[in-house]
Amino acid sequence: MTSGNGFNTRAVHAGQAPDPTTGAVIPPLYQTTTFAQDGIGQLRNGYEYGRGTNPTRDSLQAQLAALEGAEHAFSFSSGLAAEDALIRAALRPGDHIVLGNDAYGGTYRLINRVLGDWGITNSAVDMSDLDAVEKAVASGNTRMVWVETPSNPMMKITDIAAIAGVAKQAGAVLVVDNTFATPYLQQPLSFGADVVVHSTTKYIGGHSDASGGAVVLNDAELAEKIGFIQFAVGAVSAPMEAWLTTRGLKTLGVRMDRHSSNALAIAQWLTTREEVEQVYYPGLADHPGHELAARQMRGFGGMISVSFKGGEQAARTVAESTELFTLAESLGGIESLMNYPSEMTHASVKGTELAVPENLVRLSVGIEDVEDLIEDLDKAFARL
Known part of the structure; x- marks a missing residue:
């Protein structure tokens, strides 16, 4: 990482140090599933098996965290895989999610049909109507508020700071899907959001050639849970997808x-x-x-x-x-x-x-x- 703090500087340099062995300016693609050990349990720089860690994915995660102004970032095989890991890490059966009434169809399907069978309930509300949000969150078991801004596809704008206040009072996690805006145009964590999610398939990758998703946050305890699910369930971004996404982020x-x-x-x-x-x-x-x-x-x-x-x-x-x-x-x-x-x-x-x-x-x-x-x-x- 360089001393520069501008967005485009971070996009080019965060997690992108030249290769120490060859001096290659662009870090290599580690297209491997496993890593040699120097002895039983003696790992080189912590690398053991591709589902758990991979240098290319680590570079992307460092880049994502830097651009969202966060401590932790996790890269997944798709945006929905990222959302699923986050919800399973943060919630338990019986918990309730309040989401926008024009949320992305895939997110609603995941929450309503897949996680609904797991015991998660939900209600949809106009996120631009603060009074309606407060009423929906006041149900007593709301543990997550899910915001898209701009929303997909009605392009509604939600006041992140105002919703953050409502979520905090209820003890709920505020998640902002920042896919449309990207970290370049909007920084939800700076307005009080707890977690940012992305379909990196979209603007972050930017070239319609790599699927992926991301969860970005500061909370160390929740980050540990997400990291465990990322490893244990295994819906990680493959090395090539991670490398292509890193390339896209730079521009x-x-x-x-x-x-x-x-x-x-x-x-x-x-x-x-x-x-x-x-x-x-x-x-x-x-x-x-x-x-x-x-x-x-x-x-x-x-x-x-x-x-x-x-x-x-x-x-x-x-x-x-x-x-x-x-x-x-x-x-x-x-x-x-x-x-x-x-x-x-x-x-x-x-x-x-x-x-x-x-x-x-x-x-x-x-x-x-x-x-x-x-x-x-x-x-x-x-x-x-």
């Missing part, structure tokens, strides 16, 4: 600047279109969470959702008509993606209070030339 700041500037230009263009019912982007001055996002975030990110006056058919037509915006699951890569949440990323919440409007599409705005992206959208709109 996170410059990529997010471009994602954000492109998204703002596209959001402003969308507001001029008569086909559009509403644009959901916190960078727009008329967004309900704009002022809060401006205080809480360095920038407004690369995600936009848009609803159409023509209803479901209009949304489907646009989603299936673009060329540069690829119709696909996921988000956060350098390429632009188009998603129809109702049937794709959020299909698991259809028929619930978390259901996504059928006239809505979600854009993950990439780093291409913004003029080309707008032209692509314009041609798709011409088919309406």
Whole structure:
């Protein structure tokens, strides 16, 4: 680690010391499952077996902790694997989770269906409504409050500091999914959050070529429990995925600047279109969470959702008509993606209070030339 403390400096150098044997500036990829011992129980620098520890994963974890301003970070094979490990470490059967009423469908499925069978209960609430959150948390057995800000896909902004106060009073752990904002745009721990989670598959990896997830926190006792589950259950990030994610993290700041500037230009263009019912982007001055996002975030990110006056058919037509915006699951890569949440990323919440409007599409705005992206959208709109 260098003496520099700026975000981009930490992104490039944290956990990335040159290889001591060869002097390689980029630390090597340790593509190995096991490590030679100098005698029975005599480990070299603590390395024994890949499920437990691996130098490449250790480097990524050091990098993640540095960028979120935390003491501990754990890297997993996916965002949901990270979430599952956290919840099993922090909660017990009978405990209750309060989460946003437009949470990511996969997170809701995990909490409601998988962990529901384990005895975890949940309630969904509008996290931008502090009174509603206080009422939901006051149930008596709430042990975790789960926040996405900006939320997926409705782009709601939650006051992290205010929710942290509510959670603390109830003795609950506040978890913030920081996937959309990334540690470059937002630092939830500095606002009072207890734990940050990421799908590193998205912006942190940034190139749509490595799946992963992360849990980042300061609490040493909870960190020990998460570390044990990471080892004992084994849903760890593989060495190649960890190495690719580390590579992606080094350019996170410059990529997010471009994602954000492109998204703002596209959001402003969308507001001029008569086909559009509403644009959901916190960078727009008329967004309900704009002022809060401006205080809480360095920038407004690369995600936009848009609803159409023509209803479901209009949304489907646009989603299936673009060329540069690829119709696909996921988000956060350098390429632009188009998603129809109702049937794709959020299909698991259809028929619930978390259901996504059928006239809505979600854009993950990439780093291409913004003029080309707008032209692509314009041609798709011409088919309406």
